[in-house]
Amino acid sequence: MNPLLTIENLDVYYGSIHALKGISFAVNEGEVVSLIGANGAGKTTTLRAISGIVPSQGHIRFRGEDLNKVSTFKRVGLGIAQSPEGRGVFPQMSVLENLEMGAYSRSDKVKIKQDLEMCLTLFPRMKERMSQMAGTLSGGEQQMLAISRALMAKPRLLLLDEPSLGLAPLIVAQIFEIVKKLNQEEGMTVLLVEQNARMALKISQRAYVLECGRIVMQDSAHNLLNNDEVRKSYLGV
Numbered sequence: 377m378n379p380l381l382t383i384e385n386l387d388v389y390y391g392s393i394h395a396l397k398g399i400s401f402a403v404n405e406g407e408v409v410s411l412i413g414a415n416g417a418g419k420t421t422t423l424r425a426i427s428g429i430v431p432s433q434g435h436i437r438f439r440g441e442d443l444n445k446v447s448t449f450k451r452v453g454l455g456i457a458q459s460p461e462g463r464g465v466f467p468q469m470s471v472l473e474n475l476e477m478g479a480y481s482r483s484d485k486v487k488i489k490q491d492l493e494m495c496l497t498l499f500p501r502m503k504e505r506m507s508q509m510a511g512t513l514s515g516g517e518q519q520m521l522a523i524s525r526a527l528m529a530k531p532r533l534l535l536l537d538e539p540s541l542g543l544a545p546l547i548v549a550q551i552f553e554i555v556k557k558l559n560q561e562e563g564m565t566v567l568l569v570e571q572n573a574r575m576a577l578k579i580s581q582r583a584y585v586l587e588c589g590r591i592v593m594q595d596s597a598h599n600l601l602n603n604d605e606v607r608k609s610y611l612g613v
């Protein structure tokens with residue numbers, strides 16, 4: 377397997393809070409990998425460190441290149457795009473403008489148009505709402521827009537933070553189905569952060585369990601779904 381992303385001894389501090397304590401893991405090309413864990417375990421922090429939004433110590437390698445000195449902007453250009461927790465769409469901009477913002481690091485107009493079509497095929501709801509202000513979309517629609525906006529950067533690695541947060545079960549199922557499709561049909565590599573561990577594990581090949589800033593378990597998603605400790609702590613069984 378080809379590691380697309382390799383994380384080695386990653387530490388993140390917020391002032392005196394040691395949020396990530398030397399974590400190491402990898403994501404291979406073509407995989408969906410989940411990070412699961414309780415509130416405050418460090419899942420979002422891990423994604424933000426990979427995007428370069430928070431400073432970190434240790435090594436983040438993407439396609440073999442050390443990202444230590446690479447800006448957030450350049451990381452997007454290299455192929456890392458994040459769909460943030462809480463969605464973070466631009467509320468005063470239309471759906472189309474939000475999607476165009478996702479492609480701001482690109483200049484290949486023809487391919488941008490093709491990717492826009494791909495997003496609208498995946499999320500037909502967006503097509504009906506192209507001129508609507510993003511802030512007036514429902515929660516589920518905003519989540520779909522946030523994922524589409526990340527896809528408009530044409531990432532090699534999609535970082536998805538809590539796509540199910542605050543959404544009705546039916547919408548959550550739809551969104552997870554689309555992530556699965558993106559992986560299976562488009563070959564998209566995904567690093568997924570989720571509180572809904574069951575849903576996450578169902579569409580992942582592998583997962584890491586984070587506890588208080590450390591990785592305490594790693595295995596195939598299948599094994600973790602059947603692991604007693606995981607079932608008790610994260611699957612509510």
Ligand code: ATP
Pocket residue numbers: 390393395413414415416417418419420421422571
């Ligand atoms: P959740 O599922 O609740 O979002 P998480 O696993 O994503 O949790 P993080 O948001 O990464 O956890 O937070 C890890 C730790 O870092 C927590 O103790 C949190 O309080 C702390 N933390 C996160 N962001 C900041 C910040 N901007 N300033 C100070 N501490 C922070």
